[in-house]
Amino acid sequence: MQGSKGMRDLWRHLSWTGRLSLAGIALLVVVAFAAPWLVPHDPMETDPMRRLAAPTATATGPGFWLGCDQYGQDVFSRLVYGTRLSLGIGFSARTFALAIGLVVGLLAGYFGGWTDWLLMRLVDIFLAFPSLLLAIAISMVLGNGLLTVILAIGVVGWAETARIVRSQAMELRSAEFVQAAQTMGAGHLRIILTHLLPNCLPLIIVIFAMGMATAILAEASLSFLGLGVDPALPTWGGMVAAGKDYLWAYPGLALYPGCCIALVVILFNVLGDELRDVLDPGRKGNWLA
Amino acid sequence: MLEFTLRRLFGTVPVIFGILAIAFVVLYLVPGDPAQTLAGPRASPEAIARIAHEMGLDRPLHERFLSYLGRLAAGDLGRSAVSDKPVADSIVEKFPYTFKLTLMAMAFSVGIGLLAGILGAMYRGGVVDRLCTVFSVAGISIPIFLFGLVFLYVLAGKMKWFPTSAYRVGDAWWPLVLPAFTLGVRSAAFLARIVRSSLIEVLNQDFIRTARAKGVPPMRILFRHALVNALIPIITVIGLDLSSFLNGSVIVETIFDVPGLGRFAMDAILQRDYPVIQGVVLFSAFIFVFVNFLLDLVYAWVNPRIRDEMFGAAG
DSSP states (O other): OOHHHHHHHHHHHSOHHHHHHHHHHHHHHHHHHHHHHHOSSOTTOOOGGGTTOOOOOOSSSOOOTTOBOTTOOBHHHHHHHHHHHHHHHHHHHHHHHHHHHHHHHHHHHHHOHHHHHHHHHHHHHHHHSOHHHHHHHHHHHHOSSHHHHHHHHHHHHHHHHHHHHHHHHHHHHTSHHHHHHHHTTOOHHHHIIIIIHHHHHHHHHHHHHHHHHHHHHHHHHHHHTTOSSOTTSOOHHHHHHHHGGGTTTOTHHHHHHHHHHHHHHHHHHHHHHHHHHHHOTTSTTOTTO | OHHHHHHHHHHHHHHHHHHHHHHHHHHHHSSSOHHHHHHOTTOOHHHHHHHHHHTTTTSOHHHHHHHHHHHHHTTOOOBOTTTOOBHHHHHHHHHHHHHHHHHHHHHHHHHHHHHHHHHHHHTTTSHHHHHHHHHHHHHHHSOHHHHHHHHIIIIIIISOOSOSOOTTOTTOSGGGHHHHHHHHHHHHHHHHHHHHHHHHHHHTSHHHHHHHHHTOOHHHIIIIIIIHHTHHHHHHHHHHHHHHHHHHHHHHHHHHTOOSHHHHHHHHHHTTOHHHHHHHHHHHHHHHHHHHHHHHHHHHHHOHHHHHHHHHHHO
């Protein structure tokens, strides 16, 4: 890959839906970083006077564009800050899962035999637990907190990554260039790092994009069940959970953050699909080829 | 067939052992001393030590693991820390609701998923196909609790077509329709996507072109030739979906007040009732392993190549 040229190339290969989702994600990343400058109010500032207030747009000072929740917190500001938590937790959890999954998958696929059998049974075990329940069990052991949520989602995600990477590594192991490197006396570590890993890169990108969608959904589900980060923090899942008690009178409290989650996850899923098509080694003129 | 079954059954042993080990370690690591909890906050250290001894907490770890396995083998999942009711009894009592819910959800999922997938493959690239694609992307991406809340608000609340709570469902099916639909949407979307892509792959093969050239009616080609060959990925997806049903039941049962296993787990989580949580997690993991074992057999039976291999090996 050659930096900006690679990116321009990727853009050229994407269809309009792929470009739209990539642009949307870029915009959300900007929102996440710029959240403190974008919000009209402090997202954690409570005020009993504003409890469940209707949306206002006053001439003097910033209004409460989407109204306030049951603590009088500005819904819009919380939504903006939620972007930061959602993407941040998703990204961290995915990186964690990818790191473990990559190591396990490469080792199992490259060495095969007993190493493979042992590691894959481990993968089977982790895949056998319903992921949400496993995440719940982990957050029970470690207690509530940001790091716990990241670990819980990451631990759930690594097994699938390992399985996909393994099959790719197995295929690469028997490839001619790997065998040539072996005959020339290259060590295992060298082969894994310089031959297997770079050739898994397209796959890793796709797994990462898809995994972001799953991780964000998982974080939202945990927060919805009250097992995520501190409920006072403005997470979208937590907002839906708090808003569902007011569903009949104020459906927006649950539906706005719910739609934010749906939007982000759709963007990542569409991008992941597109990337898979574009990076497919069998396709003519694929990116990175 | 017997040899294959046994081999497959043997393959689940290390997985089951691992599941048990992880569940044990999780319970071991959970913060708080069970003897202390049981003895109460004002118990003397001697009393706590005595209870710990009675519970076997002072024995070495591997001995505790073995006795834990022994108790599990006898069907003893411990007692709820809150109600003191045996966990196994509660699971037996709650599971039928979740089972019914899952069964209905699966019916919705297969029905809608197959239909959308077939339509998408038949009218590939057309408006119908686009709509099916939108459905599958939305179904995979939209969180299940958002579906649940929207259905609850619109269909049960505003339209009053469905009850808003399934708590007193008893033997009835009707109150479970909306929860089951909510639970099934996600896997229907997955299935639609898999059915579409595997059908398209099959439809592009030579034998289909031959059948067409022979003048076989299109519907017959679709059902008699194409769909049968697309069956294997479909079965695989249904097996994987089981896990998403078990996950989703926690959320769906909480939203719609279904008195099943998911709701039971959720209540236990809120009350920090560790034995119950562990029991439900174990139970779900076992169901997952068991159903996937069954699906492997079905898979082998449907796939003639594997079937021939099996009978070849046997005969």
